[in-house]
Amino acid sequence: MDPTLTQALAQLRSALPIGLRHARALLQRCAGNPQQAAELYKAELLQVLMEKSGLPHHQARQYLHSAGYDLSRALTALDEARFTLTQRILRHHHQDKPRALDLIAQAIETAEQLPRQYWLDFERLDQLPAALRCFMVIHEWLAFEQWEGFDSALHFHLPQAIAQLRHLQLDALAHTLEQADQRQQHLRQAHADERHVELAIRIQQDPLFDACQTRFNQQRTQLDEQLYAWVERHMAQFPA
Template identity: 35%
Template sequence: MDEIDKHKLENLRQQLPIGLRHGLSLLEKAGGNVEAAAGYFRQECIALIVQKTGVSELEASAHLLEHNFDIAATLKHIDEARFTLTELIIRRNKDKEEALEKIAAAVVEKEQLIREYWLHPDALSRLQPEVFCLVMLMEWLGFAGWEDFETALYFHLDVVTDLIHRQLLLPEIAGTLKEARAIAIAQAPQQKAFLEKDGFVSQTAELTAQSNLFETQRPVLINTLYHFVENNRSKFP
């Protein structure tokens, strides 16, 4: 590359965020004309934005100018203008449970909910029913993951099972959790005796069976809650 070509390439790259190879290719296409090469680059960017977003060429051009033809920044700006935070989270996260966790976190931040370790249902009382359902269920699932299944059976389970049954229309899953708690309560005296005698207790076969059953149902719970949020997205941030 001679000095003239280097100067032209530097000139082009000072105007636009363009790589070396792409810049050289455009200069070659433009016969060494820097302005023409810049024009080709702008048209490529406009066409790409139109293809990815469906906005008009005029809109694409305006957004690109605003962000100095930075494609990533332009796409981010257009998405943020067209979609709510919840919609963006859904679009950007393939893992449904991860998306639900982020949406719940967005609610907590937006509503400035104050937590002391774990959120109490009373702290969520001002939320719309659909939003309450998401945050409470994700809080319970988070608690179960942090502690363990048996401990989670005593963490606002009446509220949780009512939401699973009445909001998500999954009575079988609610029943699994209620049955697990009934087993845990019935076995509590015996477990206490084992603890006093041996210094430790282990989960019984009956409770383990309920825990395993819930794990097989968990994907259904997550999938149903995900679609529940999708269908009520206007009520979320």
């Protein structure tokens, strides 16, 4: 490679975060002048940012300058200025609602400094504002159910989970959990003399309990949509 071009490339890329191929193309257009190539690249970035953001020229230029003409950093800074943390999560993960809900739960846990001993402290969750309490109780209960299984989840803060499901107006789902819990308790009392493993198998194979679990799995699919909509309706209470 021509030593002059090598020097110009090094000068251009030390001044701006630009890829090698693009830098070469700009230098060819500018007869090897790195200063002209840099100004041309800045103009390109400015046009892209204005189109993506709708910002006027002077504001877009200010964001780019502050970001060292790193377009990704400029867009991130603009997002942070325009949207709350929760809004940004919803915007960036609207096609993956479970992921969005997990990130929002993590944001709440951090913002509220919630104590965790593997699972969150539900007494502390009860002290959260109503919208956050509803979201976090259901999210944590669902996380437990996914990890430990449906039958075990019936012993994990079930009254709180049912109360918040009703608060979310998911009465059918709450009723399913109540029925499953009642059936499990009935079987445990009726077969109290059986060993733990045998009783667990009996519960899992019980037709009525299995029907409850099947209904739960069917109704579970709507829960992410409901929680997502809940966040949108109560955005002001969620992390900024």
